Amino acid sequence: MAVRADGTPDALEGQGTFRADGTTLLHAQRHVMAMALDDAPLQKSRAVALFSLGAGKVSISAPAMVDEVEVGDIEGGEFCPREEIPAHRADARLEFQVDDLQARGVVLLCSTAEREQAQHLLNGALQ
Numbered sequence: 354m355a356v357r358a359d360g361t362p363d364a365l366e367g368q369g370t371f372r373a374d375g376t377t378l379l380h381a382q383r384h385v386m387a388m389a390l391d392d393a394p395l396q397k398s399r400a401v402a403l404f405s406l407g408a409g410k411v412s413i414s415a416p417a418m419v420d421e422v423e424v425g426d427i428e429g430g431e432f433c434p435r436e437e438i439p440a441h442r443a444d445a446r447l448e449f450q451v452d453d454l455q456a457r458g459v460v461l462l463c464s465t466a467e468r469e470q471a472q473h474l475l476n477g478a479l480q
Contacts, residue, residue, distance in 0.1 A: 361394035377446070382409030383456070390474035400471035402478065403460040405451045412448045418464040419447055424455045432459060432475045 354371065355364040362378060365371050366386040371379045378396050379387055384406040389398035396414040403411065425434040435458060440449035447462060463471030 355388075357394060359394075361396075363395055364388035365395065376414065377412070378414045380410075380412040381405070382411075383407040383451075385411060387413060388478075390471065390478055399464055399467055400474045401462040402475055403462060405456040405460065407456050408451055408453045410448065410450050412443065412446045413462065414445055415447045415462060417442075417445075418466070419462055421465045421468060422447065422449045422460060422462050423468075424451075424458045424460050426458050427479060430476070430479055432461065432472050432479070434461070434472070 354362050357363045362373055364387060365379050368381055368384040370377060385403055387395065387401055387403045389395045390400040390402055391398055393399065397416060399416060399419055422438040422440040423434045424436055424438055425432050438449050438455060440447050451460065461471055461475055
């Protein structure tokens with residue numbers, strides 16, 4: 354777990370369940386890495402990049418406005434969205450399933466209204 358100066362999680366890497374202060378931040382069946390792309394702690398981030406090492410279910414703590422999960426490829430140093438992944442809310446978490454083909458790309462979690470900004474943040478992280 355990578356933490357910010359204030360001790361809040363900024364990124365997580367691994368498989369299984371990750372908790373902080375009694376709250377489940379992430380549960381992943383497969384090994385994943387999730388990182389906040391904005392200046393917010395991971396569980397409050399409105400733009401999260403997720404990389405998965407295979408197919409499996411993912412449940413991640415996210416603000417209510419985060420309602421979109423899309424997967425894409427990196428081409429010429431930029432994120433190119435390929436498809437949306439169906440997701441649903443369970444309590445304060447966003448849950449979705451990554452298949453084998455989707456696991457080869459980058460998964461971006463964001464709000465539909467802020468999709469362009471989230472893609473811009475991801476492109477900046479790739480530079």
